Each structure stands twice: as structure tokens, then as C-alpha cells.
Amino acid sequence: MPDDFPRDRPHLFLGANGKREPYRRPSQAINSPDLPNRDRAAHAAALEEAITTALAAARQQLADQDAAIAAGTPGFYLEIELPGSERAGIDQLANRTKKIELVTVRDSVTPEQPLLATVFVPTSAEDYYLKKVEAYRTKESRSGRPTNEALVTRMETVRLATARSLFTDDENLFPSNPAERVWWEIWLREGRREIFERLAQALNAQVKPHAVHFPEREVMLALFNVQALDRLVAHSDVVAELRRAKDTPSFFMGLGGAEQRAWSDDILERLAPPHDSNIAVCLLDSGVHRSHPLIEPILADVDCHTINPAWGKDDTATWQGHGTRMAGVAGYGDLVPMLIGSATLAPAYRLESVRILPPATGPANDPDLYGAITEEAIARAEVQAPQRRRVVAMAVTSTSPSRGRPSSWSASIDQLCFEEASQRLIILSAGNISMDLMPADHLIRNDVEPIDDPAQAWNALSVGAFTEKVDIIDPMFAGYAPIAPAGELSPRSRTSVTWDRQWPVKPEVVFEGGNLAHDGTFPGEAIDDLQLLTTYLRPDHRHFTTLGDTSAATALAARMAGSILAARPQFWPETVRALIVHSAEWTPEMRAHIDACHGSKNRIQALIRRYGYGVPDFDRALMSTRNDLTLMVEDHLQPFHRDGSTTKTRDMKLHRLKWPREQLTALGAAQVELRVTLSYFIEPNPGERGWTRRHRYSSHGLRFRVKTATETVDEFRARINQAARDEEEGSTPAHDTEEWLLGTFRDRGSIHSDIWYGAAADLAERDAIGVFPVGGWWKEKPYLERSDSKARYALIVTIRAPGCDVDIYTPVETQIAAEIEV
Template sequence: MSQESRDFPHIYLPENGQSENYTRPRQGGGSNLSPDRDRIAHARYLEEQIGKAIQQANQILNSRDSQLATGVPGFYLEFQIKSEETIALKSLENRKKNIELVAVKKIHDQEDMVLATVFVPESAQDYFLKKVEQYRDEDTDTDKPKNQALVARLEAVQIGTVQSLFTDVPALFPENGREVWWEVWLRKEKQGEFNQITQKLEITTKYHAISFPEREVVLAMCNWEAMARVINNSDVVAELRLAKDTPSMFLGMPNIEQEQWVDDLEKRLIAPAKHAVSICVLDSGVARIHPLLSPGLDANDMHAVEPSWGVNDSAFWRGHGTAMAGLCLYSDQLIDLLATSGQVKLFHRLESVKILPNTGQNQPELYGAITEQGVSLPEIANPHRPRVFCMAVTSSSDSTKGTPSSWSAAVDQLCFNDGEFRRLMIISAGNISQEIIAEDYLNINDVETIDNPGQAWNPLIVGAYTEKINIIDSNYQGWLPLAPGGDLSPRSRTSVTWDSQWPIRPDVVFEGGNMAFDGENPAAAIDDLCLLTTHYRPNIRMFDRMSDTSSATALASYMAARIMSEQPNYRPETIRALIVHSAEWTPAMQNHFEAASSKTARGALLRRYGYGVPDLSRALQSASNDLTLVIEDELQPFCLENSRVKTKEMKFHKLPWPSEKLEILGEAKIELKITLSYFIEPNPGERGWAYRHRYPSHGLRFKVKDSLETDNDFRWRINQAVREEKEDRRSSSHSDDHNWFLGSNTRDGGSIHSDIWYGTGVELAQKDAIAVYPVGGWWKEKQYLDRYDQMAPYSLVISIRVPGVEVDIYTPVYNLVSTSVAIET
């Protein structure tokens, strides 16, 4: 961790960017050439399959029950396409004819193939047959078979079934008439029709629903045969998954009787201000009667999504919410605070929303809807209070490998909200439940993937590391700590096995305690290696222990609240950016990174450790040799031009660089760290194989001017619009991309991007410009949703650091910025 004396506020540059028209440079990539086919034979093969499917479809349509039938009569076709040919997916839709691609999934035992399911109205039942006939008989103006781009890429076609719409793990599909709770992804504005048909079929449904731009998600309980009747008699269903609802938390309680310490500390507490920042804990409730919690938690700030539960913590969950509350209010400093004699000021408040029942599991519900309700309750009660939402309730029963779930998408929607008022949510990466073997613990971490809803893009996802290695308890004489100091906490989950298009998770790691082993038995959690917090039954004992990613999530929330308290006007994206930007890898983590043979290998480690361990002091203040600039700006990624949505603008940020100071440093080693943070609007559904069905609304990227590049050359390099205006220019061939520790291929997943450039003072002196520009998303690809003119706020945090050198780079920049502001004023 950094040791610089931090006495200076970060330099804030609001709306520092200069807007420029932007066109993304033409990208290289795979070939658009269609597979070679025997034209006549391939057409005959597909005609036979489509014809058979239409015959089956007509049988289904003729058997529709007039008492049940609702919506547009139609059927589903299932297309088989090779994974490398998924460019064809965009041709499977026709909005004018109401033909819609509803689900795409890989074939379980054929990773090189995908299945695409399309809803076809009865009125357009011969649409694909005509496409194939035209491919067989007609040529384009360039003497190519008509519709070749689509038809030549089709491997097989058959009638769609319930299984076609089931995008979960195939083994989870309920056979033999077994009733299950389905997560039903409805086509937009179809919930009324769905309710109508399910009522007639006496299918039990839940009233909660989650809405997204193109989907509404509800729960229904029935067997697959009843779901088939819904599908065959309506056009409402787009996708089916199995509902999962079991939260995963790992708890253990010590018996620590220290009531006199609590009495002493309680007398020294200074309660937070009425309008102070709040950490809202979404959990099992809180025991407000604890004397260390009541000063920071007003009775009116306790809520429950189901009023009959009450608001107090539950023995069933072993006081998890109360333990979280203690860490959220006091961080990991409770032992130190108990031992001091001075007054203790509480900088922020607590709020509690009970989202777990007192006993057993929730009835099957949409956890996204429960989370939405949990978020709304404190906002209704105190709409103007700034708050951080903290949730360590997760589910390991839905291993998604990074693909969005209804819960994670709901979390993304809650963070993005309406794009104007956005929320900061901090969520646990989840814990490993299996026994941990000492010599194999990191391998287990790497294959046990992040819990649901940790695949969400917008919240801060927190894993756990540990510095706790001292075992003092004589009962454990001879036991050893499992994790080395500074390495990953034994139960922390990772995203190492996720596909590269999904976000890097966790974002950061905080203290999560350690485990101990005796050389014979599986590792165990012991008091010495956990964190001290508050117990939910203070009449029995005051203190509890906590560990794993729950404690890490509480500590992250504490840090976020402290930053928000110091900088109340910062956007949620900026708070998230500062936490990530302040993070560093510990020496133990650095050893793994140094041994990595490539940036790809570093990427796998990034998915284990995130960006490292955040530092509150670095997030709040700069040092003379470690300067941080904070920029909050926005751009409009897309616009409508000539009936087509295209990229609209980029922002060019000219930085107030201390060039003379940097040049004087000569060959001294310098670090430039950049973090770009923004929120996306989600559009979930298993259709992500087609670029038109991207999950995020948009993406942003940053590039930095090269050391030997002029401003105009830099613009020319990254902006096609500039190239078209100045075709006689040629950008410098010089590039220092290799100086970036991660590189764009690794850092550009998700919606927060952070990287470090290493070089010399002379090189950095000329790297005084950053461009932020858009890349595609559904705002661009789905013109009919009318979101192409939305603004995209973003936060950019930039640091120059000269480690080990006594030099003042802060003052020159501060003077430049102050002079610029004075001139503008």
C-alpha cells in the first residue's frame, strides 16, 4: 500500500472535455464470407426441414384452444448455426412482419454450435421458406445467390418447443411432470395476456415483475406440459429459466463477553448528523437494541419487504444483518475504538431493509423484484438522503459464467435507474461452500465462479483477501493460516473461468479473514482470523465474528460512505471509480502478476484479485508526488442521421500536465493510472450472440495520446471522422501500448476500465491528452426503442505517481488549473 503523506485535495475538473464529432474507425475482424455450399442441395435440405416444421406448426395452430388462445397466432422455429457464423442472427428478425429472435444458446454437447429460436406469426409462416427459394433460384446484382448471408449459414431448422426457449443449464429442465417455479421472460407488454392464460390454466404466478426495455420477467409454477400449453396458445413467452432463490452466506459465532467495553464506547460516541450519508443494509434485519448500533440507526430507518416479518434480525440467519451493520458503521476498527479513550464521531448513518424471512427460505420470488422493493422503501421514507446500498445476500445455485440473470439485470437497472438519478450499490462476490484443502485453495477459488447477482455490470462487486495470519488462541496450537498474508481469502469466488466479454469480477477485494488448518482436517474459520463486529443478541453477548466476502462487502460500503461524506456532490460512478482507482495489489498478489507470462495471464489474475485492495486515504487525497485529477463529464454516444443510428461524439480531454517538471525527472520511473467509470442501461435476454442484442446500452473506452504524437495525429488515429476530413494526414506509427500493464483487450470488459502505464518522465511529459469515445450497444442497434439520443455520463480519474522520488508535481498542476478557472471566470 502507498505510504505517501496525503495532504492535498484531488483536483476536480468538471466537464473538462471538448466535444468532437466521432466515427469509430473501421475495424478489422473475421470474414463476412458465407460458407461454401452446394446451392441446390442445401436449399432442398432446408426446404424439407422448414416444410416439416410448418406442418407441425399448423397442427399446433389448429389445435389452439379457443378458450385459452390470446395474442397473435404463431409458432417458434429453432435454427442451428455454427458459432463462428452468428452474424446470421441479425437476419433472422423482421420487425415489419413481427418475426422476432427470442433466445440464443449454445448446444450443451456441441460448443461450436448455437441454437437460435425465432417467433414467427402465422401470417408470415412461409417467410423463411421463401428466403430459401430465392436463395435457390435468384441472384443478386453481383451474381451471388439471393439471401446467401442468411441461408448459407443455416445448418438445420426445426419446430421450436418448450426446450427451445429454456436457456438455463439443460440438466435443470424439469422432466416427468415435475412442477417447478419458472422464470418466464415475456415479450414486452405481454404480461396482461400471460396473466389471462395462466389464470385459465390455474397456473400459480407471483405478482412481482421486473421490467426491462424489451422483456418483462415473472414467476410461474407448473410442469413443462402446462408451460407448453401457454406457449402453443399465445405469443407471450420469449425465454424460460429455472427460478433460483437460495441465498448463500457463511457464518460462525464466537462467545465473547465484553459488555463493559461496549458501555464505555457507547458513552463516547457522537451520533451522525440527521442528514448524513447512510449505508442501507439489505439483509436479514438488524437488532437495533445493540447499544453500539442504536446511535447510528433510527427506528424509522428500519424496513422489511414483507411487513409481517418485522424489522429485527433473525436467529435463523444467525444475526447476519446485525453483523453486517456493525462493520458498516465501524469498519474493521472496532477493537481499536474499544481500546481508546477519546470521543468517536460517526460520519454516516445506517438504514436496514429486511429482505430475508425469519425462518426458512423466501417463497420463490424474483430476487430482482425483492431487491427493487428493498431499495424503494428507504428512498420513499427519506428521498433526499444520500446513501450507499450494501448487499451480501447472494445465490450460488445459479452459476451463470457471467451471463446476466433477472436478478443481476435488475441490480443494473436499479443502479442506472432513469439515467439521471443513479444509485451506488455494493454487492458481495459470494463464498465457496465446499471444504477447502490447504494445498489447493487458490485453484478452488479460480473455478468457483462469482455468485448471482455478482455478474451485474454497474454495482461494485467485492471479493475478499486477508492479512490475518496470527493465531494466538492456545486451543489452536500448531495450526497454520491457510492463505498467506496479502493473498486471496480462502472462500472468495472469482470470474477466472468466465468468457472474456463479461465484466471483470470482483472489482476489488477487502479484508475477509482467513482460515486455519492442522495438516489433517479441512480448513476451518477460527476467531483469531475473523473480524470483530456486533452480535444480534446483545442480552446474551455483545460481540460476534464475521469473515468472507460478507465482511469485505461491509468494509467496502464503509469506504464508499466515507468518500460520499467527504465529497457529497460526486456521482455514484465517481465514488466507484475512486475505490477502484485507489486499489493496489499486495506484494503477495504482485508475485503472481510478475510470474504471469502474458497480458492474457494477467487478465486471469485480474479476475481473481480484481484491481486489488483499495486505500481510503488515496481515494480521498493526493500527495505531492502522487497527483489525482477527477473529471465528471458526459457525451452523447449516438444520434439518428438519414434514418440510421450512428456514433455521434467523443470527448477530448486536454490535461494540465506539469510537462517541465516531468521532463526534469528525465529517466525516472513514473506511473500514469487511468480509471473510466460509467453505468449502462441493461437489456437482458439470451440473445447476446447477435451484436444487435447486446446487453449493455453502450460502451465507452479511453485512449491516451502517445509520447511522440501531436494532438492532431492523436485525433486522426482514433477518429474516423477526422480521417475523412483530413485524408492527406497520416498518424505516427509510434505506439507505446505495450507500456500499459493490462492493455485494452484485458481492461475493456464491463463498465469500469482501469490500467497503469509505466514509463519515464520524458515520455509522460507529452502524454497530455485523453479521448473518451463510444462503442456499440443496444441504444445504437435497436433504433425502434428510441434510446439513441440518450446522454452517457462518465467519470474519469487520472493519477501521476512518482514512487520513491521527492518531487512536487501537485503544485504546478494546481496552479495551471487555478489560472484556467480564473481566466474562464
């Protein structure tokens, strides 16, 4: 059969083949949204009264300050209420010249509820808003409209802020008892750490030594009660935002061990250890028990680390040997095929271990700043082997679901991936549902249980679990049935179905995570037949146990990433991530759900947030075949540049691809597929300030468009410019994305993948792809001096002619070879 051709041809690498194209922005009037309909005089009078009252309270607060505590720029915080539908007013509240900073925005759940924005106002500009309202009441612009109308009509009321005004977490997490001491994430304004530490000491607050750094913000943990926090806010300008520190990370650990000893010596006799490999999979977990005979050959003692020497480097029973279980799957995959097979085993990479979990779970009110812990853990491995290429994997998650919004932990991971000196590939678990599950719960619970923190990180590869394990052989479980059918999502895997549309698709991919079994009466349980076999913590007791859920899936994803990097050590982390996502396909069970949507984009999008892009395949990730050709590009562009006092969009890249035009044309109306994946890393700028255009989380965005069959290259250039402008201005996007499975939904996050289906003759003319930038804080915040930064990206393009006995690979390979010879 034509689809049985062997995958024996390496993907064709085009290098940096993009041609730089200047971005040409056509002039176009932008229509501002309608303003609230106000009675001018009454609204001005109400605001003036509210602001006057707030200023009086602020002056009294300043007069009552304890001179021994007061620090920083003299001033105060104001909480400004806006209608929930008036997000456009958020950015107008700040004024850099006056040093008035918007520090937090507490979003409305519905348009009927208010937006609550908090600003810091120095005393030198205390009457700023009062003057704005006065001008609104008494003056007109040249157009005859009230002066400052766009700002003032969007302001509902103003009051003096308290610590609660800076709290951006779930309202239920704010302590009801103001004297109760709890751990807080203190998001500091830029350059205020020293002042904060001094004030915290004066207020008898305990401060953790770790800190996480972002543009404009630094995050620390401190033990305060609300009364002390109110004093901190009243006496200084240090705080930008407050969130509750989350409890110690947790994940599903209750897996029953296989009560059998296996023949690990047989595996050892067939094992060729990776002594000379400069590639590693680094596990951040509970440590690894290196004395296990299958672990010792692939994990050197010098590659075992801990973030706390008092804990030791070894795994313990406290975490049920989770790190050792992860190591077995990351090193070998599911051990069952290894035990029953006879082939030589030659791992292409080594393991590294960094213990990040304590010997015992600490009290819930004594957390750590896990963003800083993660940074320190990775640094320990990198200091030990600085020249080594590595994949970092972590199946440790927080008990608090992320809701898609960045946290200090997820933003730290984005920062670690982005850092130019050592860009990293980090793989994270999507997290597990901890509740008992019955068959009727499956998929319903998956869809309503959101991804755990920090797996919402844009730059990380987040991994969910699916399963093919449905065979129950153990006679102890006669009469039991699997909860999930073969090819379906694992029962405990979390999803991003309930997230707002603006957040990334998570998980991006799913790997085998085992299944649960039930007897029809009691909730599902993890039994050995439906789990992955792996290494046990205590080899003196037994050699093997089991692992499942998203922990097992994350370990398998790390194994695939390590294998890709070992095979292609020159590839960027962005490229390895792209290849994993690009190689993913939905199982027939998943595909049936997608096909049942009958093209409904909204229904398809929900399924993508459940399954990601499907199950990756190592062979598809690296090798092509006769009728399935993959082209690869690694390139960069400069998204923006300074032009006087403003920042403008600068480059886009036009990729003219080597294309099997003649062969596709000859196939005529035969149905073929085109898949495109674009992968890049963003620089994060977290902090809850409404996620407006000015206060975006991502430094920049990139998008791709594919030339249509009827377009000239010049017409295609014009359409790319239009598409960039449409996205910047929130207009309806260019129509061409409707031809694709996902359309503009693919543009969430920092990896974008989509599939086009159509006639081969049509695809023959689609031989150009444009990659172009859209805005981010690099553009919107020129004072942070990132305007001239460059952004690199990986672009993967696959043409498939399923069912066709055609060679589309060789003609393109010949074109590339001819170009090299010239």
C-alpha cells in the same frame, strides 16, 4: 524518504473539462466472414423439407388450439439450428417488418456444437423462410451469388419449437419429469404481461406478483410443469425465454461467536453519533437488531424497514444475526482497533436497514423474484428519506453461480444503478465457496468457483475478500495454521477466472474478509482470531461476535463508500465507484504473482479476475501528496444520434489536462506511473439472444485512450477514431494499449482501469485523454428510441513519481487557480 510525504492535499477537480469532438468515421470496406461451403441444390432441398415439415406441424398446432386459451398474435415458434461457428447468422433470422422476432439463442459450448436460435413467426409471415430458401435455390444476386446466401447457408435445419427451445439456463436444470411443477422465470415479450397472467390462470399456474421490467422484456415467476409450459407456448406469443427460478439466496453463515463480553460502554463514551448526516449506508439483509447499544446511535427506528410486514424489521437467529453483524462492520469496521483505542469515534453517515430475507428459509421450490425484491427494498428506504444520499450494500447471493451472463437479478441491479432520476451506488458480495477447504485447495478452488448471482452486474461494485489475518493466539488452536498467507485472497472468496473474456472483471476490489485455520488433518475452519469482530444479535447474551468472508469485505467496502460520499457529497455514484477502484493496489503477495507473468497478458488477465484491482485505500481515494497527483473529471457526452433511419456515433470528448510538464521533464529517465480509471453506468437489455452486435446487453460502451509522447493532438484525434472503428468491427485494436499493463482487457464491463509505466520525460508529453463511445443497443435498436440519450462518466487520472523528491502537485494546482481567476 520521498514516498513518506503526508497525504494532505485534496485531489484536483477539473469538472467537465472535456471538449466535444465530432466522431469522424473514415470509410472502409468491411470484409464479411466466409460462408459455409454448401452444395446449393442439396442444402436447399434439405431445408425446404425441414421447413415444410415444421410448418405442417405448426398449422396442426394452431388447428388444435383451445379457443378458450389461445391469445395474442396468431403464430408459432421455430427453432433454427446453425453451426456453432456461424454466430454472424443470428441477427439475420429476425425481420421487424414481418414481425418475426428472435427471442432466444442457446449458445454452443464449442464451435463443433450447434447454435440453437428460436424465433416467433406470425401466421401472416409463415412462409417467410420457405421463400428465402426458394430464392436461394433459384435466383442469383447482381454479383452472381445465390440470393439470400448469407442467411440460408448458415441455417442447418428448422423445426417447430417447444418450451425447451426457449430454455436458456443450464440444461441440467430442465425437469426430466414433464409433470413436475417447478418455479420458472418467465421472460415475457414486450407488452404481454396481461395476456400471460390470464393464460397462467387458465392453465392453473401460480404466478408471483413481482415483476422486473427491462427494455423489450418483463420477467415474472410462475409455477408450471413442462406440459403446461408447452401449452402456453403453443397457444400464445407471450414467452421470449425460460429460465429456472433459483433457490432462496444463501451465503456462508457458520461463523463461531467470540465467547467474551467487551466494553461497549467505553466506545459509547467516545462516540459522536451522526445525527445531522444526510448520508447513509443502506443494508439489504436479514434486518438489524437495533437494540444493540452500538447500533442504536447510528440506526434510527424510522430507518428500519422490511419488504414484508409479517416478517418484522428485526434480525433473527434464523440467519445467525447476519444483518446485525453486517451493521457493526459497516458502521465501525473491525471493532478490535476501536476497543483497544482511545480516539473519538465520529461516523460521518448513518445506517439504514431493509429486511429482505424471511424468518425461515422457504422450500427450494418456492423462490422469489429477487430483482423485484431488491427494487422494492431500495424504494422503501428512498421513500422514507428521499433527499438522502446513500450507498446500498447487499451480501445476499444466490446459490447458483452466474457464469458472467446477466440474470434477471443482476440486470435489475444494473437498471437500479442506471435510472436517471436516482442513480445509485450498489455494492455486492462476490459470494463464498461453501465446500470444506484444505490448504492445497486454496487459490485452485478460488479460481474455479465463479462469482455468485447477482454480483455479475456491470454497474455494481462487486467485492471479494483478501486477508492479512494470520496470527493465531487462542491456546485452544495451538498447532493450527492459517490457510491463506498474509496479503493473499481469502480461502472462500469467489472469482471470475473461468468466465468468458467478454464479461466484466469481477470482483473489482477486495477487502479484508478473514482467514481459515487448519490443523493439517481436517478442513479449514473459521476461528475468532482470523475473523473481524462485530456486533452480536443478542446483546443481552453478549455484545460481540465475528464476521468473515465476502460478507465482511462487502460491509467494509460500504463503509469506505459511505465515508467518501460523506466527505464529498456532491460526487456522482460513478465517481465514488471510480475512486474506490482507482485507489486499489495489489498487496506484495498479489503483485508477486503479477510480476511472475513477465508481461504475459493472458496470465495477468487471469490474475486480475482473481484479485480485481487490489485493496482500496481511503486516503488514496480522496487525497494526493507532493509526488502523487490525482486529477478528477465528471463529464458527459452523447454517444449516438439519429440520422434519418439510421443511428450513428456522435461525440467523443478530448480532455486536455493540466500537467506538470516541466517537473516531469526534469526527472528525465526516472520511472513514473500513470493510472487512468473511467467509470460510467450502462442501461441493461437482458435476454439470451446470443449477445451479438445487434443484441448487446449494454446500452453503450465508453473507452479511453491517452496521447502518446510523439503524437500531435490532430494525430491523436485520428487514432481515437480508428480505435472506435476497430472495436466496432472486431479488428485488431490500436497498438498503444500494448504499453499498458492490461491493454484492451481493461475494456470489459463499465469501469476501466489501467496503469502505464515509463520514463518521466515521456509522460511529460502525454497530457491529453480521449473518451469515445463504442456501440450498444442504443445504437443497434433505434426503434427503442434511446438514440439521443446522453451518457455521463467519471474520469480519474493519477501521476505517481515513486521514490522521487519532486512536487508535481503545486504546479498543477497553480494552473487551475490561474484559469479560475481569468
